[in-house]
Amino acid sequence: MISSSPGFIYHTPVNVAQIPGLNTLGISIARLDFSTSGVNPPHTHPRATEMLMVLDGSLHVGSVTSNPGNRLITKVLNKGDVFVFPVGLVHFQRNVGTGDVVAIATLSSQNPGVITIANAVFRTPNQLIPSEVLTRAFQLDKNVIEFLQEKF
Incomplete structure (x- = not known):
């Protein structure tokens, strides 16, 4: 337990x-x-x-x-x-x-x-994946992508 x-x-x-x-x-x-x-x-x-x-x-x-x-x-x-x-x-x-x-x-x-999906997409140690790429991939507003990147 x-x-x-x-x-x-x-x-x-x-x-x-x-x-x-x-x-x-x-x-x-x-x-x-x-x-x-x-x-x-x-x-x-x-x-x-x-x-x-x-x-x-x-x-x-x-x-x-x-x-x-x-x-x-x-x-x-x-x-x-x-x-x-x-x-x-x-x-x-x-x-x-x-x-x-x-x-x-x-x-x-x-x-x-192990590759944790959210960490791999929204938190890379050297540089973030450009929000323009993630905006298209997830079909989300750029502000939402940047918010998620800040969370991770």
């Missing part, structure tokens, strides 16, 4: 950065602890397929298929349920139960990488 404010997720990775002996073995694992309403925002793993198993609680999960369909596939997982997120596909998790959720994610790489 975790004690934190609602909406919190605690991520405990075990990959080649924590255990160098995993190098070249093609595996890693992470424990995910979600408080009530906790969300793991849309993200992708560029070098690994993820298999997620819920150990306790209820978790709404979803993944978006690749172009041209971009279909959303979702399911509510309960204790003991498993879901697979194929390599490179955007996916998320959200606690929809009344208590905390504990899940284990196994990944098919010792260095799976």
Whole structure:
């Protein structure tokens, strides 16, 4: 159990950065602890397929298929349920139960990488993506794009 404010997720990775002996073995694992309403925002793993198993609680999960369909596939997982997120596909998790959720994610790489979509689009460390590009991509007003860039 975790004690934190609602909406919190605690991520405990075990990959080649924590255990160098995993190098070249093609595996890693992470424990995910979600408080009530906790969300793991849309993200992708560029070098690994993820298999997620819920150990306790209820978790709404979803993944978006690749172009041209971009279909959303979702399911509510309960204790003991498993879901697979194929390599490179955007996916998320959200606690929809009344208590905390504990899940284990196994990944098919010792260095799976993670790209959090909102951070990648709205917060780049060296230079922001031009608002004109994002305005067209998201079909939003330039002021909204600049507001989002400030938030991240």
